[in-house]
Amino acid sequence: MRNSYRVPSILFWGSHTLNGHTFRMPARRCATVAAATVLAAGPVTLAGAGAAHATGAQDGRASASVLRTGLDVSLLNKTVNVPLAVSLNEVEAPQSAHQTALTAQLDGVDGGKPFSVLRADVAKADATVSADKAESTVELAHARVHVPGLPLLSLIEVDQVTSRATCEAGEPPVASSNVLGAVTVLGKRVTLTSGGTTDVHVPGVGEVRLDLSKRETTSGTAAATALELNVSVNPLKLNVAEVEGTVTLARATCESPVAAPEKASAPQADPGPDTDVKPQEAEVKPQGAPAAKSVDLAETGGSSLTPYLAGGSAVLLALGGGAVALARKRKSQSQG
Numbered sequence: 001m002r003n004s005y006r007v008p009s010i011l012f013w014g015s016h017t018l019n020g021h022t023f024r025m026p027a028r029r030c031a032t033v034a035a036a037t038v039l040a041a042g043p044v045t046l047a048g049a050g051a052a053h054a055t056g057a058q059d060g061r062a063s064a065s066v067l068r069t070g071l072d073v074s075l076l077n078k079t080v081n082v083p084l085a086v087s088l089n090e091v092e093a094p095q096s097a098h099q100t101a102l103t104a105q106l107d108g109v110d111g112g113k114p115f116s117v118l119r120a121d122v123a124k125a126d127a128t129v130s131a132d133k134a135e136s137t138v139e140l141a142h143a144r145v146h147v148p149g150l151p152l153l154s155l156i157e158v159d160q161v162t163s164r165a166t167c168e169a170g171e172p173p174v175a176s177s178n179v180l181g182a183v184t185v186l187g188k189r190v191t192l193t194s195g196g197t198t199d200v201h202v203p204g205v206g207e208v209r210l211d212l213s214k215r216e217t218t219s220g221t222a223a224a225t226a227l228e229l230n231v232s233v234n235p236l237k238l239n240v241a242e243v244e245g246t247v248t249l250a251r252a253t254c255e256s257p258v259a260a261p262e263k264a265s266a267p268q269a270d271p272g273p274d275t276d277v278k279p280q281e282a283e284v285k286p287q288g289a290p291a292a293k294s295v296d297l298a299e300t301g302g303s304s305l306t307p308y309l310a311g312g313s314a315v316l317l318a319l320g321g322g323a324v325a326l327a328r329k330r331k332s333q334s335q336g
Contacts, residue, residue, distance in 0.1 A: 060134030060167055060257035064125040065090035067102065067118050071231065071245035073148050075108045082106050084148065084245075088118055093127035093134065109148045110238040116146050129257070132169040136252040138162065138226070145247060147233060149240025155208070155233075155247065157184040161226035167254035173222035175215040177250065185210065186233070206233025206243075226250035 066089040072081040086104050089097035102118040109115065120143035127136040140161045144154045159181025167173040183190055185200040185208050192198050198210045209230040216223045227249040234242050 058258040060093075060129050060169075061255040062093040062127040062129055062134040062136040062165070062167070062253065063091065064127045064136040064138050064163075064252045065248070066097075066120075066123045066125050066138055066140055066250060067145070068248045068251065069117065069245065071147065071243055071247070073106060073109065073240060074242040074244075076236075076239045076241045078108060082108060084243075086117060089123055089125035089138075091125050091127050093129040093136070096124070096126045098124050106148055108239055110151075115148060115151060116144075118143060118145050120144070127252075132257060134167045134254040134257060135165065136254055137164045138250040138252050140226075140250050143249075145249070147231065147235075147243045147247075149235025149238045149243060150205075150233065151238065153187055153205070154184065155186065155231065156210075156227070156229060156249075157182075158227070158249070159183075161250045163224040163226045163250040163252040165222040165224050165252040165254040167220065167222055167256035169257050171256075173217045173220065173254065173256060175217050175222040175224035175252075177213045177215060177224040177226040177252075179212055179226055183210075205235075206231070208233070220256045221254065223253040224251070 065087055068087040068090065069084055071084040073084055074081050084104060084106060086102065088102040089099055091097050100120045100123045101116070103114045104117050105112055105114045120140055122139060122141035123143065124137070124139045126138075128134070138161075140158065142159060143161075144157045146153075147155050158179065161177070161179050163175075163177040165173070165175050179192060183192055186202040186205050188200060188202060190198055190200055190210070192210065192212045194213060196212060198212065200208045200210065211225075211228040211230075214223075214225040214228060225248060229247040229249075230245075231247060232242075232244050
């Protein structure tokens with residue numbers, strides 16, 4: 001079965017062959033159709049050229065972690081360091097994690113047996129993102145942190161720490177952190193200075209520097225850290241000679257979402273000259289004073305003497321005609 005298709009005449013002019021049939025269109029109609037096609041396509045072309053392209057909305061970001069370590073562990077019977085880089089409940093939006101314990105293993109430390117890095121009653125990390133807001137929160141309660149070589153002595157013990165970072169579209173980002181209750185470092189109760197640094201030195205064990213409630217904000221980001229510890233301890237136990245590095249507790253970060261820019265409206269296309277619109281005639285107003293109304297013939301080029309002149313002319317014309325007729329009669333008589 002052969003399919004037939006009807007081709008719109010506005011797309012063709014002149015002579016074209018389709019499926020063996022020749023189509024012709026009068027030249028006058030061709031010109032009319034071509035003009036109509038151009039006028040119809042003009043606004044579409046202009047609208048496409050003037051349209052703005054939207055880049056789309058950019059989602060915000062949020063991340064949270066209960067604990068993160070960056071420690072180098074030196075062993076007594078080796079000249080190399082063993083890195084300890086672990087984290088607990090480290091999440092990115094949209095995620096949550098509520099694990100309360102973290103253990104690790106290092107070759108050469110206590111015969112490769114697992115050891116505790118963190119234990120807590122509560123350890124929560126949440127990160128969320130919506131169209132206009134990114135937020136992360138961390139909560140840690142009754143937590144104890146250990147490093148290799150000190151199985152019985154906690155590096156730090158805290159009652160409660162929290163961090164929060166909030167980035168809302170169109171608003172300044174906010175970062176906050178709190179350390180509540182008692183804090184014990186290497187078995188020593190310490191008093192922390194809000195927003196400051198505290199150094200703890202324990203003879204025969206090592207030193208720890210604590211940075212409390214670190215907060216950073218920019219025009220579009222925020223970060224909050226409840227506690228950051230710079231550690232340098234010498235356990236000299238379990239084949240561990242020295243542990244150095246950092247331990248971070250309760251860190252929250254966020255980045256503000258960016259709304260999609262509004263699309264620019266397309267400029268109004270020029271429809272071109274309208275053939276149906278006739279030019280308006282200028283209104284002519286009289287200049288100077290208005291003329292007085294009169295039926296005098298002087299307005300048409302005549303005067304009051306015109307009837308007399310016309311009568312005189314008729315008389316003269318009649319006399320001239322009579323004289324000519326008389327002269328012809330006399331001439332005919334003389335010849336006879």
